[in-house]
Amino acid sequence: MRVVAAMSGGVDSAVCAARMLEAGHDVVGVHLALAQKASVLRESARGCCTIEDAGDARRVADRLGIPFYVWDLARQFRDEVIDDFVAEYAAGRTPNPCLRCNERIKFHALLDKALALGFDAVATGHYARIVDGPAGRELHRAVDAAKDQSYVLGVLDADQLSRSFFPLGDSTKDEVRAEAASRGFAVARKPDSHDICFIPDGDTLGWLRDRVPGEPGDIVDEAGAVVGRHAGAVGYTVGQRRGLHLSRPAPDGKPRYVESVDVTRNVVVVAPADLLGIRVIEADHVRWCGEPPTGQERFGVQIRAHGAELPATVAVTAGAGGERRLLVTLDEPQRGVAPGQSVVLYAGTRVVGSGTISATAR
Amino acid sequence: MPVYLDHAATTVVYDHVVEAMALQQRRVGNPSSLHSAGRAARRIVEESRERLAATLGARPSEVIFTSGGTEADNLAIAGIFRSRRDEDPRRTRIVASAVEHHAVLDCVEALAARDGATVTWVPSDADGQIRATAVREAIELDPAAVALVTVMWANNEVGTVNDVPAIAEVAHAFGIPFHVDAVQAVGHLPVDMAASGADALSLSGHKVGGPGGTGALVLRRDRPVVPLTYGGGQERQVRSGTIDTAGVLGLSLAVEYAVAHLEVEAVRLARLRDAIITGALALDRGITPGGVWTVGDVSHRLPGNAHLVVPGCEGDSLLYLLDAAGSECSTGSACQAGVPQPSHVLLAMGLDETAARGALRVTCGHTTTPDDVAAFLAALPAAVDRARRAAGTA
Numbered sequence: 001m002r003v004v005a006a007m008s009g010g011v012d013s014a015v016c017a018a019r020m021l022e023a024g025h026d027v028v029g030v031h032l033a034l035a036q037k038a039s040v041l042r043e044s045a046r047g048c049c050t051i052e053d054a055g056d057a058r059r060v061a062d063r064l065g066i067p068f069y070v071w072d073l074a075r076q077f078r079d080e081v082i083d084d085f086v087a088e089y090a091a092g093r094t095p096n097p098c099l100r101c102n103e104r105i106k107f108h109a110l111l112d113k114a115l116a117l118g119f120d121a122v123a124t125g126h127y128a129r130i131v132d133g134p135a136g137r138e139l140h141r142a143v144d145a146a147k148d149q150s151y152v153l154g155v156l157d158a159d160q161l162s163r164s165f166f167p168l169g170d171s172t173k174d175e176v177r178a179e180a181a182s183r184g185f186a187v188a189r190k191p192d193s194h195d196i197c198f199i200p201d202g203d204t205l206g207w208l209r210d211r212v213p214g215e216p217g218d219i220v221d222e223a224g225a226v227v228g229r230h231a232g233a234v235g236y237t238v239g240q241r242r243g244l245h246l247s248r249p250a251p252d253g254k255p256r257y258v259e260s261v262d263v264t265r266n267v268v269v270v271a272p273a274d275l276l277g278i279r280v281i282e283a284d285h286v287r288w289c290g291e292p293p294t295g296q297e298r299f300g301v302q303i304r305a306h307g308a309e310l311p312a313t314v315a316v317t318a319g320a321g322g323e324r325r326l327l328v329t330l331d332e333p334q335r336g337v338a339p340g341q342s343v344v345l346y347a348g349t350r351v352v353g354s355g356t357i358s359a360t361a362r
Numbered sequence: 363m364p365v366y367l368d369h370a371a372t373t374v375v376y377d378h379v380v381e382a383m384a385l386q387q388r389r390v391g392n393p394s395s396l397h398s399a400g401r402a403a404r405r406i407v408e409e410s411r412e413r414l415a416a417t418l419g420a421r422p423s424e425v426i427f428t429s430g431g432t433e434a435d436n437l438a439i440a441g442i443f444r445s446r447r448d449e450d451p452r453r454t455r456i457v458a459s460a461v462e463h464h465a466v467l468d469c470v471e472a473l474a475a476r477d478g479a480t481v482t483w484v485p486s487d488a489d490g491q492i493r494a495t496a497v498r499e500a501i502e503l504d505p506a507a508v509a510l511v512t513v514m515w516a517n518n519e520v521g522t523v524n525d526v527p528a529i530a531e532v533a534h535a536f537g538i539p540f541h542v543d544a545v546q547a548v549g550h551l552p553v554d555m556a557a558s559g560a561d562a563l564s565l566s567g568h569k570v571g572g573p574g575g576t577g578a579l580v581l582r583r584d585r586p587v588v589p590l591t592y593g594g595g596q597e598r599q600v601r602s603g604t605i606d607t608a609g610v611l612g613l614s615l616a617v618e619y620a621v622a623h624l625e626v627e628a629v630r631l632a633r634l635r636d637a638i639i640t641g642a643l644a645l646d647r648g649i650t651p652g653g654v655w656t657v658g659d660v661s662h663r664l665p666g667n668a669h670l671v672v673p674g675c676e677g678d679s680l681l682y683l684l685d686a687a688g689s690e691c692s693t694g695s696a697c698q699a700g701v702p703q704p705s706h707v708l709l710a711m712g713l714d715e716t717a718a719r720g721a722l723r724v725t726c727g728h729t730t731t732p733d734d735v736a737a738f739l740a741a742l743p744a745a746v747d748r749a750r751r752a753a754g755t756a
Contacts, residue, residue, distance in 0.1 A: 028682070033701045054700050069682055070700030116752035117679060118686075 001120040002026045009053030011180045011187045012125030014060040019167040020123045021064055029061035029068040034077040056187050073109050080104040082198055090212045092261040093340025094237040103155035111163055121163045128153050129169030137161045139289045139351040144172040151305050154344035154354035155287045205235040217266035222275055236261050236268050239336020277333030283326040283343050283355025300346040301328055303337055326355040364688045365734045369727025371692055376571040379612045386608035393605050403607045410614035417621045419554030426579045426597045427610045431545040431566030432465040434579035438541040438562040439469045439512055441587025446509040453509040457500045459484045459492040460710040463518050464696055466543050486710045489654045490522035498532045505536045515547035519694035519707040520653030521667030530559030539585055545569055549620030550664055561585045572616030576609040631665035634726045634735050638668035641739040647746050648673045666726040675720040675749040678702045683745035689738045694723030
């Protein structure tokens with residue numbers, strides 16, 4: 001097959017490209033230019049779209065002897081991912097830009113361009129597995145539980161999956177690094193990228209404050225009493241404990257967490273842990289990685305990247321406008337369920353689908 | 363074997379140049395040394411200088427060997443700018459054409475950003491040509507403030523040739539030195555330093571079948587420049603650094619050979635070029651030639667340069683598809699961190715940004731055959747159609 005290997009400049013995508021080539025595919029390396037200023041140099045080890053990263057990717061492609069191109073998807077990335085990220089936070093939610101990027105950029109804008117240019121598929125260095133099942137291709141967790149990235153791929157539909165390769169899903173990170181070293185890739189010991197790629201210094205709150213105008217307001221407890229001040233409600237995440245700087249301690253001295261963010265009233269509500277336990281999750285923007293379930297079923301659900309899998313009962317319902325929604329009832333209440341995050345459903349290791357958390361209830 | 367049609371990027375080194383250089387590489391000797399090994403090397407260097415000068419209508423003492431066209435451009439522009447400003451501090455203005463190569467463009471911009479230069483960009487006409495009258499208008503804004511005028515001989519993207527003697531005459535009418543970037547012209551068009559009227563002329567080795575990393579600035583003896591590099595005082599104190607004997611030998615042999623065969627080769631190349639352009643236009647896909655083009659013309663357009671504006675395409679998609687089909691060519695414009703930028707040349711010619719992204723530069727050289735052109739033309743229609751689908755315009 002003719003395959004685009006997305007090459008960030010990191011070790012995973014380097015080994016991904018090498019394995020695709022060795023599997024006999026006709027591989028072209030493509031680095032996505034997503035940064036708004038293409039010529040920025042790496043400021044830390046976090047980034048994946050700096051000029052140095054593009055250079056690292058090119059070196060690997062040259063070593064493999066495959067063509068290498070930089071595709072400029074910076075505009076689409078800004079429109080689809082960064083603007084959405086800002087808008088979600090401005091609405092008081094906590095988005096996951098990686099899922100958004102996979103849905104709209106890597107397996108949409110990139111995939112579409114690749115298909116239009118005559119390629120058959122896109123391969124990435126995500127840690128997840130694609131397994132041929134009775135009803136078509138299935139997305140499964142990676143064998144390396146610590147690196148498993150199936151959560152951020154839970155937005156891919158059957159069509160996208162049929163055009164995707166994840167050749168690292170059967171390996172551990174250590175194996176991938178060792179393979180990169182044995183192949184002589186200079187990126188073998190390059191640190192992993194972390195956090196959000198378009199916020200290079202990792203200061204999400206500071207980055208958001210520059211983009212979302214915020215007014216100082218109150219932090220109130222569950223009874224409505226003012227217990228602190230905030231410089232702007234945007235950027236607080238449900239379940240957050242650190243950085244609240246509450247002026248009045250709780251009467252019982254127990255720690256308090258963000259219970260909700262109300263941007264219309266410009267209020268952040270905090271509450272003790274026992275009031276944060278969420279049992280019912282409503283999610284919209286439902287995506288199925290294959291055949292959708294019918295009626296009410298038992299699934300494992302994951303509500304944040306690298307979070308634990310929780311047993312739950314899930315019902316698929318129709319919203320007012322006819323759009324599908326998920327009603328997830330957790331067996332055990334869970335703290336820190338943040339609207340805007342995705343809930344990904346698992347049947348064993350298989351990813352069933354996902355939704356974006358729109359509302360929660362105790 | 364893929365078909366190589368990117369000779370304006372770099373071309374195949376002549377066999378006799380490779381052989382002469384290989385022979386010289388095995389000999390020891392610093393041309394600045396006084397012993398016999400040094401003398402032998404110096405003889406090679408000075409013969410190379412004489413060979414290059416004779417080929418270009420220049421005097422040997424005017425030839426300053428450099429590491430390439432970019433260094434020659436930078437030395438001329440920064441060097442003349444600083445020297446002229448030292449002579450008269452009012453001279454802070456550079457008159458430069460808007461369609462220059464980045465070696466000129468970015469040097470001028472750096473002088474503006476760091477050395478207090480102001481710039482008057484001379485607009486191009488729709489063909490990419492810089493008219494002497496436009497240069498005159500730019501100078502006349504404030505002639506006493508102009509440190510130098512710099513305009514290229516032939517455009518590296520669209521192949522348009524400027525009337526260099528006319529531009530030199532305008533500059534000289536105001537007593538202003540004139541630099542010409544002749545990197546694309548030398549070996550492809552008749553270039554005579556004395557007849558051109560230029561005070562400084564840049565050339566590069568690897569564009570004419572010589573080695574990479576070689577070039578020269580041909581600089582009139584009466585034109586002082588402030589050096590960019592300091593050291594052993596080689597090249598009349600203007601360009602310090604040990605001369606690469608084999609390199610300058612290869613450079614001079616390549617330029618000599620290209621110039622000796624220029625007349626016949628230009629006609630042959632123009633035939634290939636015309637076949638590319640007519641073939642592309644005949645595809646009925648709205649392709650237009652960039653720059654000035656008349657069949658058989660070898661004086662207004664570089665003989666080997668075919669430039670195609672392909673509507674509805676991204677140039678880099680075309681490049682990939684043609685590469686995959688075995689034809690290697692270029693968009694002609696530079697990338698920024700690997701990200702293709704719309705050509706500043708095409709924008710200066712009045713194309714909009716979308717159109718400027720759909721450029722394809724197909725350039726022939728001394729190894730190009732009619733079969734190469736046929737293979738390219740056979741691959742082009744499918745590439746265009748697919749690139750259009752990828753851009754969502756088909």
